[in-house]
Amino acid sequence: GLDGIESIYSEVGVESMRESEIVVNLKSRNERTWTTKEKIPELLKMFATVPGAKITIGTSAGGKSANSPIQIKFIGNNLVSLASTTRELVGMMSDVEGVGNPYTDFERGFPEIQVLMKSIMAADLDVDATSLGQIVKSFISGQTSGSLTTPDGEIPIRFATTDKKLDSAHDLEKILIPLKDGTMLSLTQVAALAETRGFGTIRHNGGDRTVTIYAQLMPDANIRNAVADIDLLIAEIGLPDGVQYQWAGDAADLDSSFSAMGLNLVLALLVVFLILAVQFNSLTQPLVILLSVPMASIGVFAGLLLTGNNFGLYAFLGVIALVGIAVNDAIVLIDTVNRNRTNGMPLDASLIDAGKSRFGPVLATTLTTIGGILPLAFKDANFAQLSISLIFGLLASTILTLIVLPIIYRIVEDFKLGFKRKIPIFIDEETE
Known part of the structure; x- marks a missing residue:
């Protein structure tokens, strides 16, 4: 038998007499020698040999089922064309990496x-x-x-x-x-x-007949890669006249969520820019400070790649959070440079002094922040994406802020000085 099982119960006739469900309640992780990520692929291979059966295996938490995150809805008036198209695609989807147990809701009567x-x-x-x-x-x-x-x-x-x-x-x-x-x-x-x-069953969507393909996403698989591969398969087989398809389930939610997150990222950048513009009484220095965000993004993608994590919604959430976190080091550095120049220190000396004097506080701030975030990396896969994005983003931002940002600041100041010499009416925003 399999260890770590709390209880098992089954139900026949979940939605129809043709359907049944087996629910396995598991003990806590420390009471099991295996994980659901390891066991689901094994069970799918085991049950794949059952003739005529459509089997899905998934986990649930808080009452929300994780079954069939991949759903493709085919729409048309000719049910025969819908059935043949989906049947052909299901046969090809079995070879797509990260996709398991594809089947359709089309039933012969x-x-x-x-x-x-x-x-x-x-x-x-x-x-x-x-x-x-x-x-x-x-x-x-x-x-x-x-x-x-x-x-x-x-x-x-x-x-x-x-x-x-x-x-x-x-x-x-x-x-x-x-x-x-x-x-x-x-x-x-x-x-x-x-x-x-x-x-057996004819389903409709807005008056048109529909047949939906369901499939599971294997543990550690990237749903965006799976969606792209399936799109290529559909383009390869070609759709009959009058048949179209649209994504549903997690795949559709992912696109809308990423679009919303992209808008949130733009709004976050705009809000931070306006605050910095007021604080520094400048339009160029906020832009220099905001360059720490793409620097942090380099660390985000490098960290996800090194740890084998996907760039999901939680990782994107980490990038948005870095808009407000990663700029802190740059603000401290640029503010120190400005104060040095106000006190009469030359530009190059101001940059060198700011780098030396702020190195310790900037490094301490980054390490303490990482220390507070680190426990999240071991909670679950979603929080791991978030914490890895923040940790590696902060590391990259801190290092590049201390090395690259002074160089960019110097280039911008040289450009402004040259522009001022060519156009005397140009008024410098910052202190010479």
Whole structure:
């Protein structure tokens, strides 16, 4: 048996009688010798051999299921085209790295016999589809005519003959269709019988039929890479006319969330710039200070790469937080340079003195901040992304601020001085 299991219970008929669910409650991590990231791929391979079964395995926390983060909704009017397209794509998605157990919600129904009217023959004999349907229905299930009221309620009254039994599809050929002149014709003279298989469930989206593909994301896989690979597969197989697709689930939420986070990043940069512009009474120095943000981003991506983490929403959140954190060292450095120059110190000497005098406080501030963030790196994968972004971003920002920022400050001042000499009316913003 598998250690670390608290309890197991199963339920049959979750949403229909064709579905069942097994819930395994686990003990805490320190009471198990394995993790869910290790076990899910093993279980998927184990159950992949079950014929005709669609199996999903996932974790849940706080009541929110983590099943099927990858969802692709195909939309169109031709259900046959939707079914064939999704079936082909499911077969190819099994080879996509990081994608596991793809399946569709398309279900074939039970075998059925369709009565297809011969329109020309029926028109010549003055037989309409409504009358033909009622006759076939009466032959199969009888005809309800009124109800009988009893103390226990109403009982429907249904008339049917006992000599007309329907044991096979060929028995439908016995149905006789009365014409208006009193003659009788067999059903096959005005209609054709076709054995086929119907559709189990037909789903709609805005009036159009839909078939959705579901798949799981393997542990440590990058959902953005998986989405890009699947987009390439769809472009490779090509979609039939009238069929289109759209992403749903976590993949769709990811795009909208990243767009919102991008807007938040721009707003954060704008707010910080305005505050610095007022504080330093300058437009160029805030821009120099804000260069510490892309410097921090270098550390963010390097840290995620070194630790094997993906750039997810939590990592993006860390970048936004760095807009307000990473600039602190640059503010201290530039403020010291400005005070030195106000006291009459030359520009180069001011930069050197600021670097020497502020090195200790800047380094201490960075290390204490990292020390406070470090425990988050060991909490879970999401907090690991956030903490790694902050830690490596701060390290890169601190180092590059002390080395690169003075050089950029010097270049900007030289440019302003040259510009002032060419255009005398130019008024320098900062102290010479």
